[in-house]
Amino acid sequence: MKKWAIGLLSLAGMITLSACGTSQASETEPTSFLPMEPDVSPYIVEEEAEEEGQDHVPYHENWNYIDTVQLTRLMDGLPEISQDRESYDQVPPEWGDVALIDSRPPGVYAAGHINGAINIPDSEFDDYKHLLPEDKDTQLIFYCGGLHCALSGNSSEKAMDMGYENSYVYQEGTPAWKSAGNYFTVTPEYVEEQILESNVARDDTDPVMIIDTRTYAGYFAEHIPTAVFWDDTQYGTKYQGFAPENKDAEIIIYCGGFFCHKSPALADDLLGDGYTNVKVLSGGMPAWKQAGLPTFGMETADADFDVSAGKVDRSVSAEDFEDLIASGATVVDVRGDGEVANGMIDGALHVPDGDIHANDPSVEETLPDDKSTTLLIHCASGARASGVVEKIADLGYEEVYYWNGGISISDDGSYTLN
Template sequence: MNRIYGLLLGALLMVGAAGCGTEAQLEAAEPEPFTSASEQDLSDYIITEEEEGEQEHVPYNEDWNYITTLELMRVLDGQETTSQDRNSYDDVPPEWSGVALIDARPREVFAAGHINGAVNIPDSEFDSLTDMLPEDKETMLIFYCGGLHCPLSGSSAEKAMELGYDNSYVYQEGTPAWKQAGNYFTVDESYVEEKIMESYVAREDTEPVLLIDARTYEGYFNAHIPTAVFWDDTQYDVKYTGFAPENKEAEIIVYCGGFFCHKSHELAESLLGDGYTNVKVFAGGMPAWKQAGLPVFGMESGGEEFDVSAGKVDRSVSADEFDDLVQKGSTVIDVRGESETASGMIDGAIHIPDGDIHANDPGVEEKLPDDKKDTLVIHCASGARAAGVVEKIADLGYEEVYYLNGPISISSDGSYSLD
């Protein structure tokens, strides 16, 4: 049952914290009792650079399964980063196969930064939120909290095992190790709202936050979160690196079109690769922001209309128009990534990742129809990536080229649904 604990114990020994030098010492230590969410000191669970050794680690429990940071990264690497069918942060991504990630920390801390795809079941509220657990008790449940000293993940995992979830694991290294391994965190709309309020922005003792909208420029122009700036994720390396903060520890929050949109996650990865250490993704994006009734800037907020394309051909099509073009036999171009197309593609579609198109790969044109008069219709998952490459395809001489301006979900049999 503790097959992975050896790796975790190695991590504990390398840390060299007081009272954690041997397994005997670990077993001798007693975890600090915790109280209700309203009485808790949340500082232990905030995602910050923690000074290990100042607090006692939770003692090893031979009845628990443990999972390390490396193991967790491998597990999540096999799951979808985004979700076509996830509607809120309370939902385990339906695309995830056989695993659920559970954040056992208080709600306010979860909102301020959690591992992407996790659901929040605070340990103090576990008994009243068991309906959030998967129906299948064979599901691998992974519980985490604020690090080696945090007792909440182990407490919740034990409660889950008592309910029959024998495949429960404790990620005891938690959020500090996850961040140290070079990963970003996900936040919700309440956290973003806090960062744009005057009570935060106007204070002298707060650090500036860079809020980035990674959707299409047309979408940004019509409606965006106040204080957000527009960055095209596909042009980061060639256009926006010079505008990134000089301070690599600056807080950066990226969002796009919702749980199904890859653009914010891809830009976050680019920023991490460039050395930024405090990157977060607002995964719910504009849909979650609007659903919460929060304010937007742009033409939409004033009830006005403006053709930001300056008269250029409108190549966007609605769901009904897309379906009509497909039924008429138009050539479908799928610009999603390899991991996305692996789960299904429209029958007869041509797969050309948008990155190849942006890179002007000469092999792109070879995959396209020889007849430049053919009608092409491009799609991704949300419409953003397709919008970003449609003009590049048109520049190759295809006049009848359009893109689906909206989400699409494709099954393994090639059937699709448009939301």
């Protein structure tokens, strides 16, 4: 039977994308597409399929293509969270010379997009093109709704006309990305729609589960309406039985912002457990509040209640943090291996929070022998530090404190408290 190719998708020469501040590679290591040639099988169709109305976008010889395997390899080399990203309109600064762009309409982008992508709708390209990186050498990757969707290719052409010669088309788009077992990111506006009575009270809509993975004290103070509290580190031991029975149920997870590791971590756990419709509100509570949306909790109630009653408050202010470091406190960094690879405070000890929760014997071996030593714990947003401070105190350390906020650390050891 005769076959024809919608596209013989080849990348001329060797194509290499560099990733800055990655969890898999250092800032100087290149991150390459693997394999070098994209898989062309999704683009091979029977001739009869065209006659029956096949709507795949035809191959364009002036487009550069990237497939799901290559994009996965690339994304594995980029940080999943960002210390410096401030809005959905901003490419994660840590991505360096790579930008991921969703060419679909804003409402579709809001309902679920690839993590880290910005939205430049093809139909409004001229109105949004100012969001493109200033550096014309940046490698732009455009995607939309799959093999039938021409928006990403059209936008890539427009970018190339502007001088962005390193523009690529991820033609397989969102369906393939979801089928590969990835979560999508949503915006506060989309989550708002899910909690409105006009949606919740309808007979033809399914319930949406919203999960807050910040500290319990933070949740108690204020949270998104209808959200429940889960500790991401206890999913397998405590909360797994409370997940929806329906593996296709929509689950939206959030924490402290673009820099917070907890919501992506739980999303990965749920995907690994077979859930197919997992989403992350990557901007978290800060983005929700910046959008002027309501919260429930003690901070919005005319009442006074100490959720930490009977428990020592070990959190410190920014001023206290600086004073403790100046006085010689031992800093304990509980972030993950990939995060600390990009920089740690000088003299800090690295004790991943997962090891602490697992009661790994190496934790005590890493910590100072002198139990009177003052320990100052931090993570990226304060949530993981809060979750382990009492476990470290239970090891017998008398003076244990943690920074309950964000922190950005450079590769030279300098830091900024957020």
